[in-house]
Amino acid sequence: MSAIAGIYNYGSDRPVDCAHLSGMIDTLAHRGGDGHGIWCEGAIGLGHRMLWTTPESLLEQLPMTRGRLTITADARIDNREELIETLDLRHYPAEKLTDSDLILAAYQRWGEACPEKLLGDFAFAIWDAQQQTLFCARDIFGVRPFYYCTVGRVFRFASEIKALFCCPEVPRQLNEAKIGEYLEVCLADKCNTFYQHIWRLPPAHSLTVKAAGLQLRTYWTPDPRTDLRLKSPQDYADAFLEVFTEAVRCRLRSAFPLGSTLSGGLDSSSIVCLARLLLAQQQSPPLKTFSAIFDATPECDERPFINAVLRQGGLEPTFVDASALSPLTELERVLWHQDEPFCTPNLYIHWGLYTAAQQQGVRVFLDGYLGDNVVYHGWSYREDLAHSLRWIKLAQVIQGTVQRSPHVSFWSLFWDYAWNGGIRPRIPEPVLRFRRWLLGYPEPTRRLRATTNPEFAQRIGLCDRLQALEKQSTFPGLRPSRQKHYLNLVSGDIPIGLEVANKASAAFGIESRFPFTDRRVVQLCLAIPSEQRLENGLSRMFLRRAMVNLLPPEVCWRDSKGDLSSNFDRGLRELEGDRLEQVLVKEVEQFQPYVNLPALHRAYEAYKSRPSGGEIPSVWLVLSLALWLNFANHLSQNAHSDRISRLG
Incomplete structure (x- = not known):
């Protein structure tokens, strides 16, 4: 993890203002304290902040020029051996080839198709x-x-939004459409931000900037049409273990101490157990693990599962009592680093883990994020069975679920899947419409949350916008489970969550790495049939089979999932009660145009009297928006005052 920035006057030959570029790089100093550089030539300027993590990064100096090409990059390339072979770079010592060298060589060979050939995490120009x-x-x-940002035919880019505001021409005008989407928890738009003139380059996209303008291109999308067929369930497990082991191995490349989250769940435990094995084979120092515990809210505590992994040895554990932390821990610092409101309620827990990791010199931090999205749980296998009218098999699968969850009614669940998955899709829409009219059911429409201001929503056309964004593209002919898995992988909340994690870890000089985001793992998991995920009411079966010899049995076969909501509720009520009252009741000026205040106050009062009820999402969304609006307004006023003082 490093930082990149740049300015290109693509509409003229006017030289770049190097002072502005220097300011951008200074603003990103927290992302890289091991060096910085600026390169300017006429209308183009590139900048970089370096954080050393891999052995090769110690040799890297960016921006770097090779002939006609100059690069700045925040990158870790994982298929190094393959690229060195394909690009005929074997005559160079591999340990001296930096990731930027490989990206430039790939661009020289394949041009703008080069991102398709790169595996790993990267943002480069x-x-x-x-x-x-x-x-x-x-x-x-x-x-x-x-x-x-492209204001005035000047293209400016950076790893974080705050760096763009170092250029006085970049306006801080809020994007009300994004505010509306946020209040409705719609994260489908992967391009826009909370500022009107600032955009994010979407994942799996490239962007070419030339005098004629900008051209955005998708270079990869998961292919849901590939169907992997192997002989036995164990074959699927073996295939997954082989690819996932490589994904973890690639992310262990570090010249500094390695750490990992260890929650006791399947995802983080699988990563930790594999990393422990690989590090032992390499005769490397043991992995440092960081686990949240909850002394004040024992119902959230996962120590029995965490300790089961630790008892296998080969790890250096650290525990952080997250019940002593507020969900608004170090609020101003968090808001400064995030640049936008964050709807991630458990960010404060990772903030505590990163704090502990930094104190132990960790620079690389493994994380199990996206395990659910990539491996996928398998519950929609029941929809496949209903869709194909396999009623006996559906009954058997549902019986397995009921045996693990006695409170679930067999016939209620069976009818739900039979009707919604098998019968209803075969009924013509006019007949369904007549049925709704006959039973007095309303027509299905996109309804706004009660806390969204209806006048604001009407003014910006929020309902129409949400319907357009949520109309997801589908592949005809796919089984329901494959369709849902695909849509899960291309969901807009994934890059948002990864950006939140990236900026949070950057605050501590730490690079987060996510083995489940490996393209090879994604492609394999999407191709595995849904029946390999669900067995006897237990989900994610091929992952469990793959890890059976590495995970402790109580972790491998657990059928529960940690629920941290009560600790979040307690933190808000007991540690932040006064601040909630101040922000949501007394200081409403900033968010009043966007929020239905009577509905908010009803939700807030209900939350205070019944904190475990369903009001917390609405309260948290408005609270996080309000806190960010106050902070952003403060920054904007300070920036305005600074400009006036410079003019004076």
Whole structure:
């Protein structure tokens, strides 16, 4: 993890203002304290902040020029051996080839198709002096951030939004459409931000900037049509273990101490157990693990599962009592680093883990994020059975679920899947419409949350916008489970969550790495049939089979999942009660145009009297928006005052 920035006057030959570029790089100093550089030539300028993590990064100096090409990059390339072979770079010592060297060589060979050939996490920009183009690209899930602005035919980009505001021409005008989407928990738009003139480069996209303008291109999308067929369930498990082991191995490349989250869940435990094995084989120092515990809210505590992994040895554990932390821990610092409101309620827990990791010198931090999205749980296998009218098999699968969850009614669940998955899709829409009229059911429409201001929603056309965004593209002929898995992988909340994690870890000089985002793992998991996920009411079966010899049995076969909501509720009520009252009741000026205040106050009062009820999402959304609006307004006023003082 490093930082990149740049300015390109693509509409003229006017030289770049190097002072502005220098200011951008200074603002990103927290992302890289091991060096910085600026390169300017006429209308183009590139900048970089370096954080050393891999052994090769110690040799890297960016921006870097090779002939007609100049690059700045925030990248870790994982298929190094393959690229060195394919690009005929074997005559160079591999340990001296940096990841930027490989990206430049890939661009020289494949041009703008080069991102398709790269595995890993990256955001980079290459200036091609011969073509007079700036070529930018971002990895498939958006692990590394990339924001840009094109005001006045000047293209500016940076790893974080705050750096763009170092250029006085970049306006801080709020994007009300994004505010509306946020209040409705719609994260489908992967391009826009909370500022009108600032955009994010979407994951799996490249962007070419030339005098004629900007061209955005998708270079990869998961293919849901591939169907993997192997002989036995164990074969699927073995195939997954082989690919997942490589994904973890690639992410262990570090010249500094390695850490990992260990929650006791399947995802983080699988990563930790594999990393422990690989590090032992390499005779490397043991992995440092960081686990949240909950002394004050024992119902959230996962120590029995965490300790089961630790008892296998070969790890250096650290525990952080998350019940002593507020969900608004170090609020101003968090808001400064995030640049936008964050709807991630458990960010404060990771903030505590990163704090502990930094104190132990960790620079690389493994994380099980996206395990659910990529491996997928398998519950929609029941929809496949209903869709294909396999009623006996559906009954058997549902019986397995009921045996693990006695409170679930067999016939209620069976009818739900039979009707929604098998019968209803075969009934013509006019007949369904007549049925709704006959039973007095309303027509299905997109309804707004009660806390969204209806006048604001009408003014910006929010309902129409949400319906357009939520109309997801589908592949005809796919089984329901494959369709849902695919839509899960291309969901807009994935890059948002990864950006939040990236900026949070960057605050501590730490690079987060996510083995489940590996393209090879994603492609394999999407191709595995749904029946390999669900067995006897237990989900994610091929992952469990793959890890059976590495995970403790109580972790491998657990059928529960940690629920941290009560600790979040307690933290807000007991540690932040006064602040909630101040922000949501007394200081409403900033968010009043966007929020239905009577509905908010009803939700807030209900939350205070019944904190475990359903009001907390609405309260948290408005609270996080209000806190960010106050903070952003404060920053804007300070920036305005600074400009006036400079003019004076």
